[in-house]
Amino acid sequence: MSVLRSGSPHRPARSLALVAGVLLSLLSLLLGLSGTAGAAAVRRAPEPRHPDRDWAGSQIARHEGTAAGGAPPAASLMASVEGVDVSSHNGSVSWSTLWNSGVRFAYVKATESTSYTNPSFAQQYNGSYTIGMIRGAYHFATPDTSSGAAQATYFAGHGGGWSKDGRTLPGALDMEYNPYGSTCYGLSPAGMVNWMKDWFATYKARTGRDAVLYTSTGWWKQCTGNSTAFGAVNPLWIPRYGSSVGELPAGWGFHTIWQYTSSGPTVGDHNRFNGSLDRLKALANG
Structure with a gap:
């Protein structure tokens, strides 16, 4: 009879346990890699900047919808003046055509953040003035890229200035949905209000004018908590694509x-x- 060595009956069990452990480790590793790949797929890269495709209402139309063609709303019994707003995506504008259609004022996009100026600004801003319109410039805000003061200074120095000639409107601040990411640019309602206060104060110090504010009621409620901080001072320019102006943001009793x-x-x-x-x-x- 042969004599078994000590422990030899347990070798197969230990071998199986070792193999199982290796397999479990490999499985965990594969699952980990799969999870990492999945997470990477979910995390999208920031959208490239496209200031040439950002204009007053571009994100309002995207998030809140537009009226699908059709006739413009009927004029009310109160007086009104027809106007347009344009940016680089409109290119070279036929101001004589617009004048002949009854347009009498225009707002032109001048800047975005502190790095972009509208390449069509001169033709649009000066062309509307030459044809006889009252014109103004606006700034498309990106509060996540720099301070309100920095952007107001850039705007005032790149087309957003003002002169008392009877034909130049105060500059306008365009506050709307972020075209590049977080709706409210990563700011809290209080942070957003403070950013705008910084912008308006700086613009007034540079030009002597209180700027116009372009914004929608929906965005205003979401991103400022429906602040009442600006209604008494800054004229309201509101987008609403339909037959009536509808509900106004808090603080304003009427739109301009x-x-x-x-x-x-x-x-x-x-x-x-x-x-x-x-x-x-x-x-x-003024």
């Missing part, structure tokens, strides 16, 4: 300009000033 349609790249977005031409001139004069 209504962007009532986003009509595409050929003639710009259409607006109505809430008052007579004399009142529009008064806004220009």
Whole structure:
């Protein structure tokens, strides 16, 4: 009879346990890699900057919808003045065509953040003035890229200035949905309000004028907590694509300009000033 060595009956069991351990380790590793790949697939890279495709209402139309063509809203019994707003996506604008259609004022995008100027700004800003319109410039805000003061300074120095010539409107601050990421640019409501206060104060110090504020009621509620901090001072330019201006953001009892349609790249977005031409001139004069 042969004599078994001590422990030899347990070798097969230990071998199986070892193999099982290796397999479990490999399985864990594979699952870990799969999870990492899955997480990487979920994390999207930030959208590249495209300031040439950002204009007053571009994100409002995307998030809140637009009226699908059709006739413009009927004029109210109160006086109003027809206007447009344009940016680089409109290219070279035929201001004579717009003038002949009854347009009497224009807002032109000048800047975005502290690095972009509209390459069509001169043709659009000077062309609207030359044809006889009252014109103004606006800044597309990106509060996650720099301070309000920095962006107001950049805007005032790159087309957003003001002169008391009776034909130049105060600059406008365009606050709307972030085209590159987080709706509210990563700011809390209080942080957003403070950013805008910084922008408006800096702009007024540079130009002597209180700027116009472009914003929608939906965005305003979400990103400022429906702040009432600006309604007493800054004229409201509100986008609402339909037959009426609808609910206003908190703090304003009336609107100054209504962007009532986003009509595409050929003639710009259409607006109505809430008052007579004399009142529009008064806004220009300050």
